[in-house]
Amino acid sequence: MKIIVAITGTSGVILADRLLSSLNDHDTYLIVSDMAERIARYEGVDLDRTKKSAGHSYRENELDADIASSSHSIDAMVVIPCSMKTLSAIANGFCNNLITRAAENILKMGKKLILVPRDTPLSLASIENMRKAKISGAIILPPNMAYYYGPRALDDVTNFFVGKVLDALGLEHNLYKKWKRASGNF
Numbered sequence: 001m002k003i004i005v006a007i008t009g010t011s012g013v014i015l016a017d018r019l020l021s022s023l024n025d026h027d028t029y030l031i032v033s034d035m036a037e038r039i040a041r042y043e044g045v046d047l048d049r050t051k052k053s054a055g056h057s058y059r060e061n062e063l064d065a066d067i068a069s070s071s072h073s074i075d076a077m078v079v080i081p082c083s084m085k086t087l088s089a090i091a092n093g094f095c096n097n098l099i100t101r102a103a104e105n106i107l108k109m110g111k112k113l114i115l116v117p118r119d120t121p122l123s124l125a126s127i128e129n130m131r132k133a134k135i136s137g138a139i140i141l142p143p144n145m146a147y148y149y150g151p152r153a154l155d156d157v158t159n160f161f162v163g164k165v166l167d168a169l170g171l172e173h174n175l176y177k178k179w180k181r182a183s184g185n186f
């Protein structure tokens with residue numbers, strides 16, 4: 001698959017790093033926003049290493065890149081993590097950088113767009129923007145906690161969120177144990 005992975009300036013940059021390392025067998029196009037670069041430093045994520053694990057890497061201002069055009073056929077795009085600002089731009093068709101332009105292309109071509117919005121609590125504007133993006137065809141996949149699979153460490157939580165993205169992409173993985181009812185427990 002040809003997959004664009006975009007990282008924006010929210011907490012949780014590690015999620016994109018983990019996703020890219022799970023997409024080794026695919027043709028990946030990474031776009032990093034300027035604010036994501038800063039937050040990666042605050043969160044101790046080595047984005048240079050992340051960029052090396054992607055097939056291609058772009059900055060947000062490269063609006064003349066090949067993937068800025070819908071003629072460059074892409075199968076899916078994941079914005080992970082997705083800031084409320086980028087969510088708003090995507091929901092409203094505001095193509096001010098390569099991330100929002102590529103997302104616009106994905107939506108207009110009817111391909112899979114997965115948004116991993118991170119913020120809490122949510123403003124009404126963000127809730128409305130999620131609704132709009134959903135109506136436009138995006139999959140809204142917030143990194144919400146679950147406890148039923150028995151997480152013990154932060155790594156397990158990261159793997160769970162990334163596993164959910166891989167589920168949405170339709171890709172097999174072993175990042176978390178899928179729910180299976182144990183017989184006779186209840």
Ligand SMILES: Cc1cc2nc3c(=O)[nH]c(=O)nc-3n(C[C@H](O)[C@H](O)[C@H](O)COP(=O)(O)O)c2cc1C
Binds near residue numbers: 008035082
């Ligand atoms: C340490 C830090 C953490 C942030 N976390 C979030 C967040 O979780 N969600 C969010 O929507 N914005 C967050 N922001 C604000 C965004 O970085 C800001 O809105 C920025 O304009 C997003 O730009 P981008 O979408 O182009 O990367 C955070 C900012 C800082 C400095």
